Amino acid sequence: MGQWVSITVNGKNYTREVEPRTLLASFLREDLGLTGTNIGCDSSQCGACTIHMDGMAVKSCTVLAVQAHGTVITTIEGMAVNGKLHPVQQAFWDQHGLQCGFCTPGMIMSISYMLAQHPNASELEIRHQLEGNICRCTGYQNIVKAAMQARDELHHEHHQHMQEQH
Amino acid sequence: MAKLVGQPIKRVEDPRFIQGRGGYVTNITLPGMASVAIKRSPVAHARIVSIDASKAEALNGVIAVFTGKDLIDGGTGKLPCGWNVPNIKVPDRWAIQPVGDKVRHVGDAVAAVVAESPYIAQDALDLIEVQYEELPAVIGAKSAASNKTLVHDSVADNITYTWPLGDHAAVEQALAESDTVVTLDLTNQRLIPNAMETRAAVAQWNRYTEEMTLWTTSQNPHPIRLLLSAFTLGIPENKLRVISPDVGGGFGSKIFHYPEEIIVPWIARKIDRPCKWVATRSEASVTDSQGRDHVSTAKLGLKNDGTITGLFVETHADMGAYISTFAPLIPTAFYVCLLSGLYKIPSIYCNVVATMTNTVPVDAYRGAGRPEAAYLVERLMDLACRKLKMDPIAFRRHNFIKPSEFPYQTPVAMMYDSGNYDGLFDKAIASSGYHELIAKRDQARKEGKIAGVGIAGCIEASGPAPSKVAGALGSAVGFWESAVIRMHPTGKATLFTGAHSHGQGHETAFAQIISDELGIPMADVEVVHGDTGKVPFGMGTYGSRSLSVGGSAIVKAAEKVRTKMIKIAAHQLEAAVEDIVFDQSTGKAYVKGSPAKSKGTFDMTFAAYTAHNLPDGLEPGLEENSFYDPANFTFPNSCHIAYVEIDSGTGRVDLQQYCAVDDVGNVVNPMIVEGQITGGIAQGIGQALYEYGAYDSDGQPQSATFMDYAMPRADCFPMIHTDRTVTPSPHNPLGVKGAGEMGTIAATVTAANAVMDALAPMNISHLDMPLTPEKIWSAINKK
Numbered sequence: 001m002g003q004w005v006s007i008t009v010n011g012k013n014y015t016r017e018v019e020p021r022t023l024l025a026s027f028l029r030e031d032l033g034l035t036g037t038n039i040g041c042d043s044s045q046c047g048a049c050t051i052h053m054d055g056m057a058v059k060s061c062t063v064l065a066v067q068a069h070g071t072v073i074t075t076i077e078g079m080a081v082n083g084k085l086h087p088v089q090q091a092f093w094d095q096h097g098l099q100c101g102f103c104t105p106g107m108i109m110s111i112s113y114m115l116a117q118h119p120n121a122s123e124l125e126i127r128h129q130l131e132g133n134i135c136r137c138t139g140y141q142n143i144v145k146a147a148m149q150a151r152d153e154l155h156h157e158h159h160q161h162m163q164e165q166h
Numbered sequence: 167m168a169k170l171v172g173q174p175i176k177r178v179e180d181p182r183f184i185q186g187r188g189g190y191v192t193n194i195t196l197p198g199m200a201s202v203a204i205k206r207s208p209v210a211h212a213r214i215v216s217i218d219a220s221k222a223e224a225l226n227g228v229i230a231v232f233t234g235k236d237l238i239d240g241g242t243g244k245l246p247c248g249w250n251v252p253n254i255k256v257p258d259r260w261a262i263q264p265v266g267d268k269v270r271h272v273g274d275a276v277a278a279v280v281a282e283s284p285y286i287a288q289d290a291l292d293l294i295e296v297q298y299e300e301l302p303a304v305i306g307a308k309s310a311a312s313n314k315t316l317v318h319d320s321v322a323d324n325i326t327y328t329w330p331l332g333d334h335a336a337v338e339q340a341l342a343e344s345d346t347v348v349t350l351d352l353t354n355q356r357l358i359p360n361a362m363e364t365r366a367a368v369a370q371w372n373r374y375t376e377e378m379t380l381w382t383t384s385q386n387p388h389p390i391r392l393l394l395s396a397f398t399l400g401i402p403e404n405k406l407r408v409i410s411p412d413v414g415g416g417f418g419s420k421i422f423h424y425p426e427e428i429i430v431p432w433i434a435r436k437i438d439r440p441c442k443w444v445a446t447r448s449e450a451s452v453t454d455s456q457g458r459d460h461v462s463t464a465k466l467g468l469k470n471d472g473t474i475t476g477l478f479v480e481t482h483a484d485m486g487a488y489i490s491t492f493a494p495l496i497p498t499a500f501y502v503c504l505l506s507g508l509y510k511i512p513s514i515y516c517n518v519v520a521t522m523t524n525t526v527p528v529d530a531y532r533g534a535g536r537p538e539a540a541y542l543v544e545r546l547m548d549l550a551c552r553k554l555k556m557d558p559i560a561f562r563r564h565n566f567i568k569p570s571e572f573p574y575q576t577p578v579a580m581m582y583d584s585g586n587y588d589g590l591f592d593k594a595i596a597s598s599g600y601h602e603l604i605a606k607r608d609q610a611r612k613e614g615k616i617a618g619v620g621i622a623g624c625i626e627a628s629g630p631a632p633s634k635v636a637g638a639l640g641s642a643v644g645f646w647e648s649a650v651i652r653m654h655p656t657g658k659a660t661l662f663t664g665a666h667s668h669g670q671g672h673e674t675a676f677a678q679i680i681s682d683e684l685g686i687p688m689a690d691v692e693v694v695h696g697d698t699g700k701v702p703f704g705m706g707t708y709g710s711r712s713l714s715v716g717g718s719a720i721v722k723a724a725e726k727v728r729t730k731m732i733k734i735a736a737h738q739l740e741a742a743v744e745d746i747v748f749d750q751s752t753g754k755a756y757v758k759g760s761p762a763k764s765k766g767t768f769d770m771t772f773a774a775y776t777a778h779n780l781p782d783g784l785e786p787g788l789e790e791n792s793f794y795d796p797a798n799f800t801f802p803n804s805c806h807i808a809y810v811e812i813d814s815g816t817g818r819v820d821l822q823q824y825c826a827v828d829d830v831g832n833v834v835n836p837m838i839v840e841g842q843i844t845g846g847i848a849q850g851i852g853q854a855l856y857e858y859g860a861y862d863s864d865g866q867p868q869s870a871t872f873m874d875y876a877m878p879r880a881d882c883f884p885m886i887h888t889d890r891t892v893t894p895s896p897h898n899p900l901g902v903k904g905a906g907e908m909g910t911i912a913a914t915v916t917a918a919n920a921v922m923d924a925l926a927p928m929n930i931s932h933l934d935m936p937l938t939p940e941k942i943w944s945a946i947n948k949k
């Protein structure tokens with residue numbers, strides 16, 4: 001009793017038959033082998049499974065694969081471009097923003113979306129915006145520092161980009 | 167090459183994690199793999215009357231359903247206890263409770279399904295019909311001892327053991343002769359560790375070689391293999407390989423031997439297919455070992471000048487429904503033996519009564535006994551200051567063990583190795599701006615706000631443990647650690663360590679050590695851990711032991727590698743061994759006074775493997791090992807200071823400032839240490855202000871999802887300021903102490919003391935954690 005879905009993930013189109021109840025997180029992990037998206041809870045609280053769907057951060061454990069039909073998805077595996085880390089990834093490395101690494105992909109996906117929405121987010125705003133992502137290792141301190149580093153780096157990149165256009 | 171030990175080197179493991187390439191058990195897929203799901207009890211205490219699995223077995227895609235009897239008849243054994251204190255009663259615990267026996271906590275396993283997919287396995291669980299004869303639930307660490315209902319018929323009064331330590335008569339006399347006695351009744355609440363990766367197991371049976379491979383989310387794969395072989399699964403150690411790859415956090419909860427580590431490989435062999443089980447979060451909340459859960463009464467004797475005369479403690483410790491692997495260690499040696507804190511206390515007596523209840527088993531959770539001790543001692547210190555109207559710092563300093571008094575023998579068995587507690591407090595006072603915080607508090611109070619400053623000075627015994635001492639205290643195993651350094655012919659090195667990294671950054675820190683010891687670049691060092699098929703028997707990681715025990719083994723193994731390289735260099739340079747200088751910064755060996763003519767690491771290792779030109783009698787090859795047994799625990803110590811304001815309308819605590827000064831001895835990677843301390847502090851604050859693994863009177867867990875359990879979020883914390891003092895441990899080669907748990911140990915009571923200081927003007931002397939808005943508001947409003 002499958003249903004066909006066609007989803008673009010990290011720039012590549014996948015057409016697969018899925019059980020209608022298949023969660024998007026399971027689809028990414030089991031059907032596509034993209035295991036960077038982790039599952040940390042079953043109540044949409046922890047955010048380890050966060051991905052970008054049509055440019056928005058969503059928790060893929062709370063979306064059905066069939067609901068993602070026709071969408072464009074980015075997962076953690078698609079964040080680095082041509083071997084260059086995304087500024088949020090780089091900041092996590094620079095700031096020791098991870099320990100066990102399990103929440104990290106979801107954190108990076110949430111923060112990259114947050115910074116796109118709130119490019120000038122303050123430390124306090126970053127802390128509030130991270131409400132949907134749980135980390136047990138770091139006490140969030142270096143995650144917040146990483147978000148602030150990435151914010152500043154993205155400003156810098158934006159500024160450079162504008163200068164190049166002029 | 168600059169010395170790397172002491173440098174904040176960025177972690178070499180990070181690129182894989184930040185790109186979604188963490189190698190967790192749950193990511194493993196094997197050809198033909200089937201899915202296992204566990205049917206669990208929805209009730210806390212009941213006799214299993216019958217199980218009807220026929221509907222589940224008939225479901226398309228279900229391979230089989232197994233019950234407890236199937237596993238017992240199939241040769242599995244009872245889960246053993248690894249820490250047997252005197253006269254302990256260890257009740258039977260099976261991987262799956264058989265029909266006729268009882269379930270003893272919500273989440274206890276009653277059947278296992280194996281199916282073609284995880285979704286089908288979940289469907290099948292709903293089709294298994296279990297008939298229960300419900301029994302009253304035994305709940306409450308203290309009241310369990312007087313409950314007429316028994317969790318286990320073999321454990322009278324629900325008391326599994328009692329553990330008294332100290333001179334009771336001397337303490338009674340000291341209290342009687344004191345000018346004043348401070349009394350405190352407290353509850354140290356149940357916590358759920360909640361590593362972000364839930365537990366998982368994958369098993370593969372090789373029908374040709376009759377070897378089993380088990381991937382499991384463990385902090386210590388070798389002890390798990392030992393227990394599986396000797397007690398529970400019956401596959402001999404030489405035919406069983408246990409792998410714990412990247413593990414997503416542990417905090418103690420992944421030390422222990424769990425039923426699923428028996429069930430999954432047993433089924434894999436039975437159906438001759440690879441099998442996988444991954445816990446849901448709800449499942450983790452009712453099966454992962456939980457933490458704390460003490461009910462205590464304490465009395466502290468004092469002279470009017472502030473001198474402590476004696477300490478009496480009685481603690482009821484809730485063990486839950488079964489004795490988890492190392493559970494009896496936690497409220498005994500890791501708790502009672504730390505009750506002296508930073509202080510000279512002439513006599514201490516503590517009696518621990520450990521009880522069985524219809525709740526999830528309790529075992530080590532970050533800090534493990536030591537936060538419970540620190541909380542009790544440092545709450546008492548604050549109450550003593552209040553009673554004597556003494557300054558909290560002056561009072562503590564008055565009772566400190568002084569630097570000249572180390573090694574210091576406490577009345578509760580521990581021999582502290584080193585410390586400078588006055589220096590520690592000096593630094594914390596300066597670092598936190600303590601006096602400014604007091605002024606800020608007083609000003610805030612004048613403005614009608616509820617504000618408080620909390621301070622605590624805490625001790626930890628980390629780096630378990632001298633094996634003889636552990637054995638004397640009841641351990642079934644030793645607590646040394648192993649290391650093998652394999653030099654490859656090209657001069658590269660692989661370290662095989664018995665320690666296990668599940669967030670601690672060993673791949674970086676251990677490579678820093680080897681780089682310094684052998685003079686080779688970090689990039690030339692590969693760190694291998696977590697695989698019994700590769701590494702020598704190792705005891706794993708917990709108790710903040712990896713560096714002080716495992717790191718010491720690495721240093722010792724490196725010394726042996728150097729010694730052999732020097733012999734080769736001496737031979738080839740035609741000099742005496744004692745005339746050779748090995749420059750650890752370059753990895754070059756030369757004759758004293760002639761550095762121009764030298765042999766590099768490559769020359770010496772390549773020569774070891776060609777064996778064309780070795781000294782007579784020297785074996786070819788270059789691979790050395792060490793099994794390091796520590797001489798003592800190490801004793802990290804800390805002074806933490808916090809500033810809080812409380813919303814009088816809601817009772818909500820606003821933690822505004824937090825400063826931590828810790829003495830963890832020498833430091834290999836300060837960035838990683840700071841991360842460990844900060845993360846630990848967050849867990850301590852979590853206990854103080856938010857978290858509670860609650861059960862109702864029927865034994866139903868009230869906080870078994872992240873919707874209900876108050877996991878701290880990013881906005882629960884200010885930027886935490888950390889600083890260090892350094893008194894190297896005198897008995898290990900790196901001079902290091904543990905860094906993994908100090909934050910948690912100190913932060914719990916520091917945050918609690920800050921809140922209680924804020925409430926002091928309202929004559930509220932003590933509230934139990936978690937200090938939730940409701941609890942504080944009710945206290946303020948006398949509801």
